[in-house]
Amino acid sequence: MFAAQRAAEDEPVPRYYFDLQSGCESLRDAQGVMARDLDQVVTEARFGIQDMHESGELIDASGWTLVIRDEQGGEVQRMAI
Numbered sequence: 001m002f003a004a005q006r007a008a009e010d011e012p013v014p015r016y017y018f019d020l021q022s023g024c025e026s027l028r029d030a031q032g033v034m035a036r037d038l039d040q041v042v043t044e045a046r047f048g049i050q051d052m053h054e055s056g057e058l059i060d061a062s063g064w065t066l067v068i069r070d071e072q073g074g075e076v077q078r079m080a081i
Contacts, residue, residue, distance in 0.1 A: 016041040016076070017069040018048065029069075041068060042077055049081055 017032040035041035045066055052058040061081040068077040 015071050018045055019067040019069060020064055020081070021067055022064045038068075038076060042079075045077075045079060049079070 013034045013036055015032040015034055017029040019029055020027040033041065033044055035044060045068060049058070049066060053061070058064075058081060064081040066079045066081055067075055068079070070076050
């Protein structure tokens with residue numbers, strides 16, 4: 001195994017949180033998910049939104065936004081639901 005591969009495998013994987021916002025209302029994610037980078041977490045978010053639509057959890061999602069936060073609480077991405 002190459003030293004660079006070993007170092008990458010030993011690095012901690014960051015945690016991201018999915019919050020739902022609509023106007024003044026906000027539903028914060030306390031658990032979050034582990035993802036190696038923003039691309040992976042955005043993919044996870046898209047699958048989650050699709051699952052919620054298919055299951056009927058998001059019957060009327062108009063006006064709602066998914067906000068992805070990093071471990072420090074900073075917003076890293078915003079997606080329309």
